[in-house]
Amino acid sequence: MDIKGENVEAQADTRIPVAFSVVSGSLYVLLGLLQLLAGMNRIFIGPDILVPLADLLLVPADIIGSFVLILIGTVFIYGVIEMRSGIYEGVSYAYVGILLSLIFAIIYLFVSTGNMLEAYILRNEDFAEWTPLSDLKPGIYLAIFSLFAFIRWKDMFEPAKAKGINNDQRNT
Amino acid sequence: MGNREIKIALTGNPNVGKTTLFNALTGSRQHVGNWPGVTVEKKSGRVSYKGYDIEVIDLPGTYSLTAYSIDEIVARDFIIEEKPDIVIQVVDASNLERNLYLTTQLMELGSQLLIVLNMCDIAEDRGDRLYLDKMEELLATPVIKTVATQKKGICDLLDKVIEQKELEQHHGHEIGYGSEIEEKILEIEKVLSEDEGRDRRYPLRWLSIRLLEGDSNVRAKVAKSPVYENVMAIIESIDQEEYEAEIADKRYLAINTILPQMCTRANETLTKSDMVDRVLTNKYLGIPIFLALMWGAFELTFAFATPFMDMIDIAMSWISEQVSSSLRPDWLASLVGDGIIGGVGAVLVFVPNIFILFFLLSLLEGSGYLARAAFIMDKLMYKIGMHGKSFIPMLMGFGCNVPAIMAARSIEDEKDRLITILVVPFVSCGARLPIYILFAGTFFGRQAGTVIFAMYILGILIAILSAKLLRETVIKGKPAPFIMELPPYRVPTLSTSLIHMWDNGFMYIKKAGTIILVGVVIIWALASFPWGVEYGSEDSYVGILGHAVEPLLEPLGFDWKISVALIFGLVAKEIVVASLGVLYGAGDKSEALSERLMADPGITTLSSLSLMAFSLLYMPCVATVGVIRKETGSWKWTIFAVIYGIAVAWTMAFIIFQGGSLLGY
Ligand SMILES: Nc1nc2c(ncn2[C@@H]2O[C@H](COP(=O)(O)OP(=O)(O)O)[C@@H](O)[C@H]2O)c(=O)[nH]1
Ligand SMILES: [Mg+2]
Numbered sequence: 001m002d003i004k005g006e007n008v009e010a011q012a013d014t015r016i017p018v019a020f021s022v023v024s025g026s027l028y029v030l031l032g033l034l035q036l037l038a039g040m041n042r043i044f045i046g047p048d049i050l051v052p053l054a055d056l057l058l059v060p061a062d063i064i065g066s067f068v069l070i071l072i073g074t075v076f077i078y079g080v081i082e083m084r085s086g087i088y089e090g091v092s093y094a095y096v097g098i099l100l101s102l103i104f105a106i107i108y109l110f111v112s113t114g115n116m117l118e119a120y121i122l123r124n125e126d127f128a129e130w131t132p133l134s135d136l137k138p139g140i141y142l143a144i145f146s147l148f149a150f151i152r153w154k155d156m157f158e159p160a161k162a163k164g165i166n167n168d169q170r171n172t
Numbered sequence: 173m174g175n176r177e178i179k180i181a182l183t184g185n186p187n188v189g190k191t192t193l194f195n196a197l198t199g200s201r202q203h204v205g206n207w208p209g210v211t212v213e214k215k216s217g218r219v220s221y222k223g224y225d226i227e228v229i230d231l232p233g234t235y236s237l238t239a240y241s242i243d244e245i246v247a248r249d250f251i252i253e254e255k256p257d258i259v260i261q262v263v264d265a266s267n268l269e270r271n272l273y274l275t276t277q278l279m280e281l282g283s284q285l286l287i288v289l290n291m292c293d294i295a296e297d298r299g300d301r302l303y304l305d306k307m308e309e310l311l312a313t314p315v316i317k318t319v320a321t322q323k324k325g326i327c328d329l330l331d332k333v334i335e336q337k338e339l340e341q342h343h344g345h346e347i348g349y350g351s352e353i354e355e356k357i358l359e360i361e362k363v364l365s366e367d368e369g370r371d372r373r374y375p376l377r378w379l380s381i382r383l384l385e386g387d388s389n390v391r392a393k394v395a396k397s398p399v400y401e402n403v404m405a406i407i408e409s410i411d412q413e414e415y416e417a418e419i420a421d422k423r424y425l426a427i428n429t430i431l432p433q434m435c436t437r438a439n440e441t442l443t444k445s446d447m448v449d450r451v452l453t454n455k456y457l458g459i460p461i462f463l464a465l466m467w468g469a470f471e472l473t474f475a476f477a478t479p480f481m482d483m484i485d486i487a488m489s490w491i492s493e494q495v496s497s498s499l500r501p502d503w504l505a506s507l508v509g510d511g512i513i514g515g516v517g518a519v520l521v522f523v524p525n526i527f528i529l530f531f532l533l534s535l536l537e538g539s540g541y542l543a544r545a546a547f548i549m550d551k552l553m554y555k556i557g558m559h560g561k562s563f564i565p566m567l568m569g570f571g572c573n574v575p576a577i578m579a580a581r582s583i584e585d586e587k588d589r590l591i592t593i594l595v596v597p598f599v600s601c602g603a604r605l606p607i608y609i610l611f612a613g614t615f616f617g618r619q620a621g622t623v624i625f626a627m628y629i630l631g632i633l634i635a636i637l638s639a640k641l642l643r644e645t646v647i648k649g650k651p652a653p654f655i656m657e658l659p660p661y662r663v664p665t666l667s668t669s670l671i672h673m674w675d676n677g678f679m680y681i682k683k684a685g686t687i688i689l690v691g692v693v694i695i696w697a698l699a700s701f702p703w704g705v706e707y708g709s710e711d712s713y714v715g716i717l718g719h720a721v722e723p724l725l726e727p728l729g730f731d732w733k734i735s736v737a738l739i740f741g742l743v744a745k746e747i748v749v750a751s752l753g754v755l756y757g758a759g760d761k762s763e764a765l766s767e768r769l770m771a772d773p774g775i776t777t778l779s780s781l782s783l784m785a786f787s788l789l790y791m792p793c794v795a796t797v798g799v800i801r802k803e804t805g806s807w808k809w810t811i812f813a814v815i816y817g818i819a820v821a822w823t824m825a826f827i828i829f830q831g832g833s834l835l836g837y
């Protein structure tokens with residue numbers, strides 16, 4: 001980082017958001033790609049041949065869902081690029097990445113609640129084999145990191161800047 | 173003591189909380205949206221307070237009163253011609269400089285002004301300071317602080333209104349425009365005052381300033397005056413554009429001098445709103461994020477509602493079974509069981525989806541996100557030949573096309589507005605959702621959410637492409653430039669969203685009990701007669717009707733039953749589902765409609781897709797046609813909209829069905 005005279009203090013520290021975004025971003029992109037692969041595999045090859053790891057990581061064969069994961073990952077990575085080039089506002093991407101991952105996790109949880117009602121209350125045959133684990137997927141479990149970051153946002157991400165009233169004396 | 177009736181008008185920039193304040197004052201529930209241009213017509217309500225009967229009028233939001241768009245004219249004419257006792261300008265306290273321009277113009281209108289500083293919560297949370305007494309002094313108007321969402325300051329406001337009313341007299345401030353312009357103003361005032369028969373509601377100074385600014389609406393107003401020639405002589409002697417610019421400059425100068433004395437802003441920090449905007453309006457990420465969120469919304473609309481739909485479905489089947497086994501004579505059992513419960517029930521099954529859809533739309537709108545979506549799309553829209561503002565009516569169309577078409581009034585340019593009105597009906601409204609859910613749910617299983625999302629996108633794409641086509645053929649020209657203010661993000665209030673959801677959901681239920689009920693009975697009758705035919709068979713009247721149009725629709729993959737449903741769906745799109753409920757109603761009552769559709773060899777996965785696209789596009793419902801006629805004021809364009817819609821729908825469905833068949837689906 002280049003340090004220019006008085007700017008030393010103005011330059012806010014972005015190490016924590018960068019580190020967080022790198023980890024979160026790459027996880028989202030990687031799992032997104034894996035899910036894309038699983039989805040393509042299902043369409044073009046068939047459900048018999050499994051993509052390695054997909055089962056273990058609870059990755060469903062869902063192409064649109066994979067785009068969502070990749071998108072969230074991209075938002076994080078985009079922020080990393082901005083922050084690395086010295087633009088403090090790049091933390092915005094970490095913030096929005098966190099929000100997006102939470103929003104989609106909430107959507108998935110609601111969908112899953114709907115499925116649960118089908119399986120346990122209405123006893124719909126289509127959901128006979130449904131267990132709470134069937135709906136657990138990267139979109140949900142990756143958001144746990146985001147939830148943590150969201151709660152601790154103030155301490156972790158915000159630079160300690162002086163707050164207050166500007167030019168107070170000027171007008172009174 | 174004088175008259176105990178007071179008439180007050182609420183004006184102000186768009187999105188400053190006028191409607192929220194109106195609702196807080198009058199206890200009504202007008203639609204509040206976090207984007208500019210929601211209130212396009214004036215609404216009025218009443219409140220009794222301390223023995224006074226106060227009429228409140230909510231005017232459309234405007235940035236100025238320069239008559240560039242219909243809503244500006246509505247607001248201005250109202251203030252001048254109806255002479256409300258007090259004109260209240262609602263001001264966004266967190267964004268004063270944007271709001272004061274309108275104040276400068278209102279001061280010239282000569283009405284008694286009162287300023288309401290709304291959204292004080294936001295300003296104060298941020299650490300801004302507002303000096304009320306200074307403001308009252310500089311603007312020479314009373315100033316009241318409110319937080320409309322929390323109903324704070326409402327009583328203060330009403331007290332002040334009464335106080336002002338009792339005051340009778342008022343003395344306002346005006347902007348000085350410098351000696352050269354002032355001289356011309358006086359000159360025109362003098363000429364105008366020579367006309368004894370003039371409309372005295374219009375302040376002379378205001379008329380003169382507007383004439384100098386080249387206001388064609390005002391010019392038309394004085395055109396019949398005997399002194400018109402003399403006035404025009406003065407105006408032609410000056411460089412009108414230069415005057416116009418100078419007048420605006422002077423107003424801004426005045427604002428910039430008084431503003432720092434009235435408030436101090438807190439240190440600018442990177443707010444959460446700024447952060448979110450930076451990403452959501454990003455060149456590359458903005459549109460994908462928009463699409464992803466829309467997809468999420470439809471996924472939720474479909475998947476979360478399914479168990480609730482199933483519950484209603486089970487209840488409906490049960491009732492229908494009870495009815496057909498206990499009601500006598502048989503024809504009555506059939507009318508109630510197959511007709512009313514089968515048809516209306518088929519529509520009611522989708523109530524959970526409708527509720528969820530409207531709740532989510534209201535969250536997206538209330539948070540300020542949909543306004544961003546319009547902003548993101550602006551560039552793309554401009555390239556296509558559409559005005560960026562047109563995207564707002566389009567997004568509003570997701571709920572219902574009727575208010576969406578009315579919202580096009582906020583578009584200044586007549587051509588831009590016409591194009592918007594003509595393409596909004598392609599945007600998929602709530603009434604079309606049941607059709608998608610029924611068919612996508614039946615034929616696409618777990619992919620249903622995605623298919624429904626695709627239909628919404630198809631609607632927007634067709635709307636945008638049609639706009640381009642219209643621009644290049646019948647409505648030539650360039651769209652006007654677009655200045656859009658981004659409202660700040662707000663955590664949407666749960667109560668607003670719930671009210672929005674309830675009002676719209678209830679409207680759907682009401683429709684099911686009225687127009688759809690009537691439609692269903694008619695279809696049932698047509699399906700049962702002539703006397704003696706098998707119910708809903710090809711020999712019944714519906715069968716004959718269906719077979720008559722079938723040749724036209726056969727290339728799209730529709731059989732006669734679907735054809736009948738589509739014909740009746742012209743009235744309201746929910747009837748498509750209702751008529752299928754009636755037509756597939758006979759037989760074993762325990763089966764859900766979707767199972768019967770599945771069992772019918774006449775409908776395949778491909779034809780269901782073609783049907784969804786056709787229902788999306790084919791013709792706006794009767795209410796929408798009515799509002800198109802009203803808003804365009806022309807039968808020619810109304811008929812055009814109908815025929816164009818049918819042509820597009822037919823072509824699209826033909827491509828899907830024939831193309832799909834060729835590909836072997
Ligand atoms: N925080 C805050 N938000 C407000 C206040 N008044 C209105 N709003 C919000 O501002 C947005 C616009 O309100 P609306 O009444 O539709 O504005 P209009 O266009 O001027 O009629 C809505 O999201 C309201 O919930 C207020 O006093 N404080
Ligand atoms: Mg409003």
